[in-house]
Amino acid sequence: MLITWILGKDIVGYVRGHKWLIFGTLFFTSISSLFAVIPAYLLKPFVDLGMLAKEGTITWEIPWISLKQGTLLGFEISKRVILQGVDQRTLLTFLTLIAFGSVLLRSLCSYLGSLLGAAFSTKVVNKVRIDLFERFLNLHIGFFHGMKTGELVGRANSDLSVMQGKISEILTGIIEHPITAAVFILYLLYMNYKLTLLMVIFVPAFAGVLKLFGKKVKKHAEKVQENTAELSQRYHEAITCIKIIQGFSQEEKELNRFREEAVELYKRIMKWYRWHLGLGPLMDSLSFLSIPVTLILGRVVFGHTLGEIISIVFAFSKVYGPVKKLALINNNIKTLQGSMKRIFEILHTPSEIMETKQPVYLQSFNNRIEFKDVWFGYDKDNFVLKGISFKVMAGEMMAIVGSTGAGKSTLLDLIPRFYDVSKGAILLDGEDIRDIPLKDLRKKIAIVTQDTILFNDTIANNIRYGAKEKTMEDVIEVARLALAHEFIMEQPQGYETIIGDRGVKLSGGQRQRIAIARALITRPSILLLDEAASALDAESDRMIQETIEQLKGKLTIIVVAHRISSILNADIIAVLEHGEIVEIGTLKDLLKKNGRFSYLYSLQFNQH
Numbered sequence: 247m248l249i250t251w252i253l254g255k256d257i258v259g260y261v262r263g264h265k266w267l268i269f270g271t272l273f274f275t276s277i278s279s280l281f282a283v284i285p286a287y288l289l290k291p292f293v294d295l296g297m298l299a300k301e302g303t304i305t306w307e308i309p310w311i312s313l314k315q316g317t318l319l320g321f322e323i324s325k326r327v328i329l330q331g332v333d334q335r336t337l338l339t340f341l342t343l344i345a346f347g348s349v350l351l352r353s354l355c356s357y358l359g360s361l362l363g364a365a366f367s368t369k370v371v372n373k374v375r376i377d378l379f380e381r382f383l384n385l386h387i388g389f390f391h392g393m394k395t396g397e398l399v400g401r402a403n404s405d406l407s408v409m410q411g412k413i414s415e416i417l418t419g420i421i422e423h424p425i426t427a428a429v430f431i432l433y434l435l436y437m438n439y440k441l442t443l444l445m446v447i448f449v450p451a452f453a454g455v456l457k458l459f460g461k462k463v464k465k466h467a468e469k470v471q472e473n474t475a476e477l478s479q480r481y482h483e484a485i486t487c488i489k490i491i492q493g494f495s496q497e498e499k500e501l502n503r504f505r506e507e508a509v510e511l512y513k514r515i516m517k518w519y520r521w522h523l524g525l526g527p528l529m530d531s532l533s534f535l536s537i538p539v540t541l542i543l544g545r546v547v548f549g550h551t552l553g554e555i556i557s558i559v560f561a562f563s564k565v566y567g568p569v570k571k572l573a574l575i576n577n578n579i580k581t582l583q584g585s586m587k588r589i590f591e592i593l594h595t596p597s598e599i600m601e602t603k604q605p606v607y608l609q610s611f612n613n614r615i616e617f618k619d620v621w622f623g624y625d626k627d628n629f630v631l632k633g634i635s636f637k638v639m640a641g642e643m644m645a646i647v648g649s650t651g652a653g654k655s656t657l658l659d660l661i662p663r664f665y666d667v668s669k670g671a672i673l674l675d676g677e678d679i680r681d682i683p684l685k686d687l688r689k690k691i692a693i694v695t696q697d698t699i700l701f702n703d704t705i706a707n708n709i710r711y712g713a714k715e716k717t718m719e720d721v722i723e724v725a726r727l728a729l730a731h732e733f734i735m736e737q738p739q740g741y742e743t744i745i746g747d748r749g750v751k752l753s754g755g756q757r758q759r760i761a762i763a764r765a766l767i768t769r770p771s772i773l774l775l776d777e778a779a780s781a782l783d784a785e786s787d788r789m790i791q792e793t794i795e796q797l798k799g800k801l802t803i804i805v806v807a808h809r810i811s812s813i814l815n816a817d818i819i820a821v822l823e824h825g826e827i828v829e830i831g832t833l834k835d836l837l838k839k840n841g842r843f844s845y846l847y848s849l850q851f852n853q854h
């Protein structure tokens with residue numbers, strides 16, 4: 247409950263399983279706080295009896311609360327004698343030992359409390375870390391277009407480490423400091439309630455300062471986190487675009503921009519520090535005021551002994567300590583809330599690609615893919631695809647051609663539901679793809695994207711990506727099918743060659759053939775092939791054509807064609823312009839029509 251109140255209700259689910267850790271943290275921390283008052287109490291006999299009392303035998307007694315005889319709830323405050331008839335040295339040694347023992351116990355409890363607190367916060371944060379990664383993996387593709395990758399990674403990292411550090415600090419502090427303060431206040435009330443109540447006048451001043459600082463710290467902490475995320479975005483961008491930066495000799499410009507932003511971050515951090523660190527010293531000065539007041543009033547008005555006054559001043563100083571730390575905790579809570587807000591914002595973003603409540607299980611795909619008046623736009627008012635309708639029968643090959651930006655890649659993206667159609671429907675064997683469980687749907691489809699995306703791993707593992715259980719024989723089989731086997735064998739370690747970040751160690755054509763092999767290994771029923779628009783060398787080009795020819799008839803293929811032979815082989819060709827199908831039919835039909843297709847055909851493919 248306390249946790250929910252401090253950290254917000256988002257965290258409830260994460261805290262539930264760790265009740266014992268929280269309980270242990272609170273338990274040890276409270277015990278450690280209770281022990282804090284013992285040295286203060288011992289100061290009085292230490293000075294008054296151990297140092298100032300006349301030589302001779304000394305008696306030390308402490309107040310004792312006992313049940314009144316014969317009543318149920320009546321208490322009686324009496325005195326109990328601890329030491330009697332000892333000399334000063336014995337008393338001092340005895341008191342020192344007790345003080346030392348209590349400090350030792352206090353430290354031990356405080357250590358255990360902090361350790362459990364750290365275990366708790368690390369467990370919670372780790373769960374959040376995993377959930378965040380899971381969320382990233384499952385969010386709809388559109389989410390990532392609205393965000394910068396580096397910024398997302400930065401958020402995840404810096405906000406999580408803030409959470410990691412602050413949660414345990416807050417959890418132990420929120421118990422330790424109030425209890426310590428309360429224990430000392432009780433002690434002070436016991437020593438002299440009038441003087442203690444007089445000191446209450448300082449409270450509003452403290453509260454006001456606390457509130458102001460808390461607000462400022464939260465504001466600046468948020469800005470610092472924002473800036474940090476921006477900078478990590480710059481890092482990410484520089485590393486991924488390094489070739490372009492160096493190629494265009496923009497190192498200087500990039501560095502300057504980075505420097506400006508880093509300086510900005512520095513300024514913001516300093517602003518944050520100004521408020522964060524300023525609080526402590528300010529409270530110190532305020533609390534220092536209380537010392538002369540206590541000394542004068544204590545001695546002149548109330549006539550306390552020296553030992554009592556020292557003990558009171560000590561206790562007062564011990565009240566302010568925790569109050570000051572409590573104020574810092576207030577700052578920490580605000581910092582933490584900023585980080586948590588950002589993290590939970592992502593965690594609570596629903597994927598726009600939703601699973602249906604009444605799924606239809608499609609055993610195997612064996613009839614047709616149908617687009618029924620499909621409309622789609624990346625944003626609401628701007629349709630990229632407008633009223634697309636066509637059918638491809640199972641086992642057929644369809645080629646889509648059209649100028650750049652016509653919407654060809656977008657059309658392919660709709661089939662595995664990277665995006666959902668805005669209007670109309672896509673049917674697989676007559677079933678709306680939105681009614682098929684996402685996993686089932688994607689299992690039937692293999693994708694070769696326009697820009698080949700490979701992992702920095704071995705060639706074999708890249709090919710096996712969609713089906714880890716496949717054997718090396720399977721890998722070689724699909725590599726042969728994709729005409730990749732020969733060049734793979736020429737690599738230094740064959741299939742075990744590591745291909746570098748995003749496959750930088752391979753040529754464009756080689757990368758695409760590996761991508762085709764990877765697509766084939768899951769034995770898909772449908773292959774969506776977005777041919778790289780960039781010109782490959784004649785050899786690679788021919789190889790990929792052969793690959794497609796080999797595959798034709800074995801599965802249903804929709805290819806976004808940039809090559810003449812893909813079109814020549816196709817059973818059906820669609821010409822897409824500005825999001826609309828302007829012509830559709832067999833190669834013969836379209837050429838006969840002498841329309842858009844034959845124009846594109848003569849324009850693009852005549853040189854072949």
Ligand SMILES: Nc1ncnc2c1ncn2[C@@H]1O[C@H](COP(=O)(O)OP(=O)(O)OP(=O)(O)O)[C@@H](O)[C@H]1O
Binds near residue numbers: 651
């Ligand atoms: N993530 C996106 N967010 C917003 N608009 C997009 C996004 N991706 C593509 N577009 C827009 O959608 C339109 C169609 O893009 P698409 O990538 O489908 O074209 P294409 O036909 O594949 O072109 P190319 O032949 O160059 O690959 C373009 O106008 C493009 O600007």
Ligand SMILES: [Mg+2]
Binds near residue numbers: 654655696776
């Ligand atoms: Mg494209």
